[in-house]
Amino acid sequence: QLQLQESGPGLVKPSETLSLTCTVSGGSVSRNSYYWGWVRQPPGKGLEWIAIIYYTGSTYYNPSLKSRATISVDTSKNQFSLNLTSVTAADTAVYYCANPGRGYTYGFDPWGQGTLVTVSS
């Protein structure tokens, strides 16, 4: 079955770029009709949807991130990635990758285990 695993640095300095990768196993990242996505959760707070990418390469972002986010797919490595530029302490969160694939309403399942990214100097 499909499994996702996030990887990336746990500590990023303010104003720098946060880069995370999600490795997909048990399925192809280029599979027809699949979306892939990122969600984050600041400590003690709720879930925030960040971005999704369709298998065609179409991307959709949360406008609250003000164009700082970029989601992309690397089919050669069966991975998808998130870059978030100009980070501040407000970007400190657990970042999850997920597959929005359940039903016509794209329920997110499965999820990666999440990775905590702290923005601090």
Place this chain on the structure above:
Amino acid sequence: DIQMTQSPSSLSASVGDRVTITCRASQSISTYVNWYQQKPGKVPKLLMYAASSLESGVPSRFSGSGSGTDFTLNISSLQPEDFATYYCQQTYSAPWAFGQGTKVEIK
């Protein structure tokens, strides 16, 4: 952007109680609603998609309903393992916003 407003933000209930959580969309979204359960320190778990379709393996005491702007998640008889935070999410149009969450605590 479509906003999702959950109520209540928290509730206290006893084992065996019937619990209802409500989610209201800022505009009509048909049945494009998913529900998640999250326990402390754990990954969110999909409970329901398309407003009322129970995800495989989820107990039948969970049910969902609604269309348009108003949606509910019901737990017919609260069990100890159901104490958690619940989130709705709309996927009608991007950004696919989550509600702010409803924390279900032990009374």
